[in-house]
Amino acid sequence: MARQDYMTIAVPKSVQEMFRKFVAIKELTVKEALSDMLEMYMLAEDPELYLELKKKRLHVEESRNMIADRKSKVSRNNSLFMKLGTIRTRNGEEIGGRGTMAAYMRNCAGNGYTWYGTNSLTNGMNTEKAREYNALAQAGFLKIYFAMNQEGVENEIAYSADVAEICSSSQPAKAPCEAYEYPEEWTGCERNIWIKIRNLKEETEVLAEDFIIASTGNNLKEVIQKGQYIFGYIRRR
Numbered sequence: 001m002a003r004q005d006y007m008t009i010a011v012p013k014s015v016q017e018m019f020r021k022f023v024a025i026k027e028l029t030v031k032e033a034l035s036d037m038l039e040m041y042m043l044a045e046d047p048e049l050y051l052e053l054k055k056k057r058l059h060v061e062e063s064r065n066m067i068a069d070r071k072s073k074v075s076r077n078n079s080l081f082m083k084l085g086t087i088r089t090r091n092g093e094e095i096g097g098r099g100t101m102a103a104y105m106r107n108c109a110g111n112g113y114t115w116y117g118t119n120s121l122t123n124g125m126n127t128e129k130a131r132e133y134n135a136l137a138q139a140g141f142l143k144i145y146f147a148m149n150q151e152g153v154e155n156e157i158a159y160s161a162d163v164a165e166i167c168s169s170s171q172p173a174k175a176p177c178e179a180y181e182y183p184e185e186w187t188g189c190e191r192n193i194w195i196k197i198r199n200l201k202e203e204t205e206v207l208a209e210d211f212i213i214a215s216t217g218n219n220l221k222e223v224i225q226k227g228q229y230i231f232g233y234i235r236r237r
Contacts, residue, residue: 009034074132077235078214080144080163080195082118083224089185097148101159101200103183108200113164115175115182116144117191120231124192125168129233137163144197145234147208147224155225157208161197168193193231210236 011019020030042050084097095103107114125133136142146159167176172190175182208221214233223229 074129074136074214074233075235076136076141078133078136079142079211079234079236080133081147081211081220081229081232081234082116082120082144083147083149083230084158085150085230090187090189091185093185095185096150097146097153097158098151101146101202103185104197105200107181107183108161108198111181113181113196113198114200115177116161116195116197117175117182117186117189118193118195118231119172119191121193123170125166130166130168133163133233134166137165144195145203145206145211149224155208155221157203157206159200160203160206161200163195164198165196166193167195212237 019033039050042053084100086094086096087100088094104114104116124130133142140162142163144161144163145157146161147153147156148158149155169192172192173194174188174190176194177196179187208224209219211220211234212218213220213223213229214235220229220234
């Protein structure tokens with residue numbers, strides 16, 4: 001089995017020997033030379049496709065959305081958004097969106113609430129943004145919608161909950177609560193955003209098409225289909 005991040009290229013032995021001598025003389029590594037060669041091939045063959053793939057690789061659109069999010073204004077029409085993926089428990093087990101939500105729903109049923117944690121924003125929420133959304137939550141107007149692209153759900157909202165409180169920090173931290181107040185699957189895990197939620201349930205009436213990205217006005221359905229938005233701020237059309 002080939003190792004991850006390795007590529008096998010079959011070429012004549014004579015070409016291999018020449019190539020290795022060539023990079024040695026030029027004081028390059030084989031890895032550097034092959035990487036440059038692949039990039040130049042893609043750029044020469046189809047520059048538009050290459051640049052599109054490069055943008056996705058560098059998360060240009062995601063970063064642009066995050067920067068714009070920091071400048072957007074908050075209203076009662078706003079909500080939080082999270083796209084669920086595969087996540088590891090504290091024991092190293094990988095579970096998908098359904099399994100993740102099942103764990104939180106069990107905890108929510110037992111307590112009347114649960115704390116949901118994520119590291120989707122590297123530096124946590126902007127301080128002013130956290131303050132504004134906390135005010136919205138404390139007034140009883142804030143919801144969070146969870147979308148998925150797995151287990152029978154294609155880039156669509158699958159769950160929703162009411163937000164009671166948000167705790168955010170620039171570095172991952174332990175949950176701001178007792179161990180029983182969030183699923184045991186993540187006991188001791190550190191996250192830089194912790195969200196206290198109530199009334200977590202499967203969502204069948206609300207669609208991604210109903211929302212736009214709060215900062216840009218882009219259609220939420222189209223954005224998550226492109227994989228450009230994991231956590232952020234949305235509002236109804």
